[in-house]
Amino acid sequence: MSDASRQTRVLKKSLASVVVAGVLGMQAAEVVSPHDGRWWPFVDYPMYSQAVGPGATSRMLELRAIPCHRGSPARRVTPYEIGYKEFRLVGSLRGIARADRTASADRDALSRVTAAHVVPAPCILEIWERAVTTTAHGVEPEQFRRPAWNRLASWEVAGPGSVNE
Amino acid sequence: MIAAALQALDRHWFAPGRLSDLALVRIIAFGSQTGIFLWYPDARVRSLPEQLLQTSAGAHLYDPLPLLRIMLWPFGQLSAGPPEPAFLTTVYVIAVAAGALATIGLFARPAMLAAAAAHALIVAHHYSYGEYHHAEALMIIALGVLALGPSAQVWSVDAARRRRRTGSPNPALSEFARWPLRVVQWLLALSYLSAAMSKLVTSRLSWFNGHTMTFYYTAVALATDREAPAHMATLPPALHILPSIIAWVVEAVFFVAILKPRYTWVVLLFGALLHLTVYATMGIAFFQTLLLYSVFVEHLRLTAGTPRDWLKRRRDR
Numbered sequence: 001m002s003d004a005s006r007q008t009r010v011l012k013k014s015l016a017s018v019v020v021a022g023v024l025g026m027q028a029a030e031v032v033s034p035h036d037g038r039w040w041p042f043v044d045y046p047m048y049s050q051a052v053g054p055g056a057t058s059r060m061l062e063l064r065a066i067p068c069h070r071g072s073p074a075r076r077v078t079p080y081e082i083g084y085k086e087f088r089l090v091g092s093l094r095g096i097a098r099a100d101r102t103a104s105a106d107r108d109a110l111s112r113v114t115a116a117h118v119v120p121a122p123c124i125l126e127i128w129e130r131a132v133t134t135t136a137h138g139v140e141p142e143q144f145r146r147p148a149w150n151r152l153a154s155w156e157v158a159g160p161g162s163v164n165e
Numbered sequence: 166m167i168a169a170a171l172q173a174l175d176r177h178w179f180a181p182g183r184l185s186d187l188a189l190v191r192i193i194a195f196g197s198q199t200g201i202f203l204w205y206p207d208a209r210v211r212s213l214p215e216q217l218l219q220t221s222a223g224a225h226l227y228d229p230l231p232l233l234r235i236m237l238w239p240f241g242q243l244s245a246g247p248p249e250p251a252f253l254t255t256v257y258v259i260a261v262a263a264g265a266l267a268t269i270g271l272f273a274r275p276a277m278l279a280a281a282a283a284h285a286l287i288v289a290h291h292y293s294y295g296e297y298h299h300a301e302a303l304m305i306i307a308l309g310v311l312a313l314g315p316s317a318q319v320w321s322v323d324a325a326r327r328r329r330r331t332g333s334p335n336p337a338l339s340e341f342a343r344w345p346l347r348v349v350q351w352l353l354a355l356s357y358l359s360a361a362m363s364k365l366v367t368s369r370l371s372w373f374n375g376h377t378m379t380f381y382y383t384a385v386a387l388a389t390d391r392e393a394p395a396h397m398a399t400l401p402p403a404l405h406i407l408p409s410i411i412a413w414v415v416e417a418v419f420f421v422a423i424l425k426p427r428y429t430w431v432v433l434l435f436g437a438l439l440h441l442t443v444y445a446t447m448g449i450a451f452f453q454t455l456l457l458y459s460v461f462v463e464h465l466r467l468t469a470g471t472p473r474d475w476l477k478r479r480r481d482r
Binding site for chain 1: 178179215220226232289292294297299303305306313314341348352357358360362363372377379384387388399402
């Protein structure tokens with residue numbers, strides 16, 4: 001092997017080693033000290049790791065729009081049609097329902113995007129919740145068969161006010 | 166002692182490997198990411214119209230990931246708001262075109278680099294609105310790593326043209342054919358280990374109590390309105406204990422697939438069953454991870470006789 005090709009080989013190996021160390025180092029660092037996805041695609045994998053016992057309640061929140069047109073039925077607003085993602089929308093809805101610090105800004109943002117992107121245009125937005133509680137024997141099938149929804153909040157899209165219930 | 170350790174490391178990463186193994190993974194990774202995962206299973210979300218909707222309707226949610234910031238900077242798209250629709254459209258076209266070229270191995274090096282960058286940008290943009298997911302993470306890193314290796318030296322249009330031009334056959338082995346596959350193998354092992362450790366650190370043994378899985382099936386059933394997780398949630402929690410233990414063990418010992426090639430097929434089989442069961446019961450798809458199992462092609466080839474012999478012995482018994 002000539003000196004030149006040996007040098008090239010060593011250089012290639014060195015570069016590959018740097019890539020190996022960099023990639024695996026970043027992944028290992030994220031596993032040891034996670035940053036909640038900030039350094040995606042280097043992420044940790046903690047999904048579904050929180051243990052729960054019997055009697056835990058799982059909650060599902062939904063945004064519904066009541067159209068301005070009289071007699072039109074309310075309908076569910078999916079996150080995708082307003083540029084949101086599922087967990088992000090649920091986080092906003094939860095904050096509004098709890099009247100968190102960010103509730104007002106979240107409400108205004110949802111009013112704005114639903115007015116612009118939901119057809120027919122809504123006049124009132126509502127937050128509904130469905131909750132299912134587990135038991136020592138699993139979930140009662142009836143809870144899935146007959147879902148019970150509760151309205152947590154509603155507000156007028158155009159108006160400034162909101163009513164938490 | 167140190168010299169022996171360095172030699173072992175050198176063998177682990179740079180022992181001559183088959184270029185066809187690396188080429189196979191290139192075809193699977195770039196082909197699936199371009200031909201399937203850009204459109205499916207979250208086609209509606211990943212699609213160009215949905216991403217353009219994000220840039221307008223979801224502009225107030227825009228919080229670019231550092232990776233996206235780095236990738237946007239050379240193009241002058243690093244303003245306060247999301248990237249311009251024309252820019253995203255161009256990146257989408259590049260992802261498809263370069264991804265196709267990388268898969269067939271035509272102008273392979275620039276195509277692989279461009280495809281890896283374009284796919285990373287698209288998914289990073291998708292995850293820059295306050296929520297990210299895990300399914301593509303390893304695949305996006307894998308595309309970048311494959312693009313840096315000799316992944317199109319064989320089984321590519323470039324290789325066929327080279328052979329025709331020079332008249333000499335392409336090399337079958339290279340000392341640089343192994344490291345990209347090793348990187349992805351260790352990324353997989355680290356990810357699974359992260360999942361196993363999180364459960365232990367967060368919940369200790371109570372994670373295996375069966376009620377935990379009941380709760381997560383319930384949460385998924387509520388979120389997706391699907392029958393399968395709802396049914397699983399109604400089962401006695403005791404039935405979830407053994408599957409929980411098996412799932413955790415698979416995650417915790419996945420690195421054995423790298424260090425003990427004899428057992429690779431067992432670990433991959435259980436890993437695949439784990440992902441397919443999770444998909445069937447919860448609808449959570451990690452198909453990219455399953456396809457990345459192809460980085461173990463050498464281990465599987467070397468032990469190909471093992472599962473066959475095992476099945477034959479069982480039949481003969």
